[in-house]
Amino acid sequence: MVHFTSLILATAAVVGSVAAAPSPDPNPFQGKDRHVVSSYGKKLEQTISAFEAKNDTLNAARTRTVQQSISTFTWVTSRAHLSNITTTIAEARRQKKKGKDMIVGLVLYNLPDRDCSAGESAGELQIDNDGYRLYKSQFVDKYAKLVKEAKDLSFAIVLEPDSLGNAVTNQGIEACAKATPIYEQGIAYAISKLQAANIHLYVDAAHGGWLGWADNLQPTAQVFAKVVAMAKKLNAKSKIRGYATNVSNYNAFNAKVRENYTEYSPSWDESHYASALAPYLEAEGLPSHFIIDQGRVALPGAREEWGEWCNVSPSGFGPLPSTKTDNTHVDSLVWIKPGGESDGRCGLEGAPAAGAWFDDYVQMLVKNADPPLKPTYKKA
Numbered sequence: 001m002v003h004f005t006s007l008i009l010a011t012a013a014v015v016g017s018v019a020a021a022p023s024p025d026p027n028p029f030q031g032k033d034r035h036v037v038s039s040y041g042k043k044l045e046q047t048i049s050a051f052e053a054k055n056d057t058l059n060a061a062r063t064r065t066v067q068q069s070i071s072t073f074t075w076v077t078s079r080a081h082l083s084n085i086t087t088t089i090a091e092a093r094r095q096k097k098k099g100k101d102m103i104v105g106l107v108l109y110n111l112p113d114r115d116c117s118a119g120e121s122a123g124e125l126q127i128d129n130d131g132y133r134l135y136k137s138q139f140v141d142k143y144a145k146l147v148k149e150a151k152d153l154s155f156a157i158v159l160e161p162d163s164l165g166n167a168v169t170n171q172g173i174e175a176c177a178k179a180t181p182i183y184e185q186g187i188a189y190a191i192s193k194l195q196a197a198n199i200h201l202y203v204d205a206a207h208g209g210w211l212g213w214a215d216n217l218q219p220t221a222q223v224f225a226k227v228v229a230m231a232k233k234l235n236a237k238s239k240i241r242g243y244a245t246n247v248s249n250y251n252a253f254n255a256k257v258r259e260n261y262t263e264y265s266p267s268w269d270e271s272h273y274a275s276a277l278a279p280y281l282e283a284e285g286l287p288s289h290f291i292i293d294q295g296r297v298a299l300p301g302a303r304e305e306w307g308e309w310c311n312v313s314p315s316g317f318g319p320l321p322s323t324k325t326d327n328t329h330v331d332s333l334v335w336i337k338p339g340g341e342s343d344g345r346c347g348l349e350g351a352p353a354a355g356a357w358f359d360d361y362v363q364m365l366v367k368n369a370d371p372p373l374k375p376t377y378k379k380a
Contacts, residue, residue, distance in 0.1 A: 025287070028154055028200040028241060029323050029332040032103040034071030035092040040338045041067040047340070047362050061375030063366050066339075068376055071321050072295065073105035073158065073336045078124045079138050085146040092153055103154040105334060106147070107247075108194075109161055110139050111186045116176040117166050118309075132182050136189055144193040154198045156291065158244040158336060160187050164227065165206030168220050184223075188230035192238045202291050203227070205243035205277070207251050209306030212267025212276060221280035228286060241331070242289030243277075246270050248337040250298035250312045253319060253330075257300040274329045288329050294318030295335035299368060311347025311361060316368025339365045 044067040051060035074088045075081070088104060096102045112131025114123045125131035125139075147155055163183040170176040187203065194201055203224060205211060211220045224243070231238035246253075255262075255269035267273035270292045278288035297318035317339055323332045340362030344354040352358055366373065 025241075027289075027323060027331045028156060029103055029291075032101045032154060033095070033097060034321060035088065035095060035102060035104040036069060037072050037074055037088070037338070038091055039074075039087075040072050043338075043340060043357055044362070046357070046359050047366065050359060050363060051366075057377075058375055059363070059366050061377045062369065062373035063362075064376040064378075065373050066317065066366070070335060071105060072338045073107050073156075073334065075107040075109060075338075076143060077107075077109045079110070079134075079142075082139070082142050082146065085143065089146070089150045089153065096153070101154060103156055103200075105156050105158075105336065107158045107161065107336065108140075108143060108190060110135060111160050111163055111179075112182055113175065113179040114160070115162060116179045117162075117170045117173055127179065127182055132186065135186055140186075140190050140193055144190075147194065147199060148196050151196075151198055154200065156200050156202060156241075156334075157194060158247060158291075159190055159201060159203045161204045161244075161247040162206060163187065164204065164220075164223055165210050167223050168206075168211055168216060184227050184230060188227050188238075189234060191228065191231035191240060192234035195235060195237050195239070200241040201239075202242050202244040202289075203240055204247055205245050205290075207246040207249045208265065208267030208270055208273030208276075209249075209251060209262070212273040213265050214276075217266075217277055217280045220277060221284045221286065224281065225284035225286055240287065242287050242291070243281075244291050244293065244334075244336065245273060246293040248296075248343065249293070249309060250296055250303070250315055252297050253292050253294055253325075253333060255300075259300070259303070259306075261303070261306050271325070271327050271330065274327060278329045290330045291332050291334045291336075292325075292330060293336040294321075294333045295337045295339050296365060297370065299370075308347075310343040311351045311358065313348040313361075314364060314368055316370050317365045317373065318370065320371075 044063055047063045048060045074084050076084050092102055092104045110123055112125040112127045125135055166176045167180045251270050253270045258268050262268035266276040274290040281288045296315050298312045299314045302312055302314050319333050321334050342352045342356050342358040345351050
């Protein structure tokens, strides 16, 4: 990925306000239970077994906590994976407690020629092979139908990780220049189709090390405004809740140590990124709400530069999903990228292809979790 930097320092004041009446657009995560993805939990059985084979009962128990009680998002990355939505809805209904609302996290990720700058996560659809039509008719339309039918659940849906980040900064890459118009049209189409009271859309906004530099903030907001305007032309009721940041990346929400490579950025952790971008979004008439992926967080000193994004080591599981963020722009911390799925054949030695299970890596995440995970021991 190509990230443009700036030597210009930017500051953004975040002004809190006290409302006299309840917000007409409340935080969709507030007060809701969260769906725990069992398919991810099944993969963690390997991790638990590996710790138990080493007589490491503490970390086995910590892994069991992730397995049984921490919510992650379900990724839907191809037409064949649309069935994941049906499975997830059925599972969420089983987990749903009487009288308690539940929110389900989903990722929509299947644009034609996706991942134009890196290629590790290239998908099934190609622009030159009727990909955009197939994306709309065979993927987005069916995705929207399945979610809209589940009116008893709420959904937080992350739209197309990394795509609009490439639209902002990577137009010098031929593949991205070609793909950007389709990215914009495709995301606008998805927004227009995924409109319902129980659906809350978060457009991916890359991360602070990519779009958070001072000279990228306004162009980022302008690209988002363009896409939302395109969606409104397709469906006048089109709206988004906000933006997802740090998806599949490694930035801390609140960095304990400011890394040297962030020196000239106002967005040196994800909380600062949300606060820095928010006024530019508001100036475009857009909402300024965020969810921040903390499923994996690099330890201080783990990276020599911000551009390191692949199986970064050492890293750990980050703060647990929570609406307690101490940032008025942030709806929730979330775990979007399931820790343990490889980013690609790069980073930590022995890494498998993107999406494959990397158990040595997830063992590291458990050991380095910050804050440490509470153990869940087997019942006697």
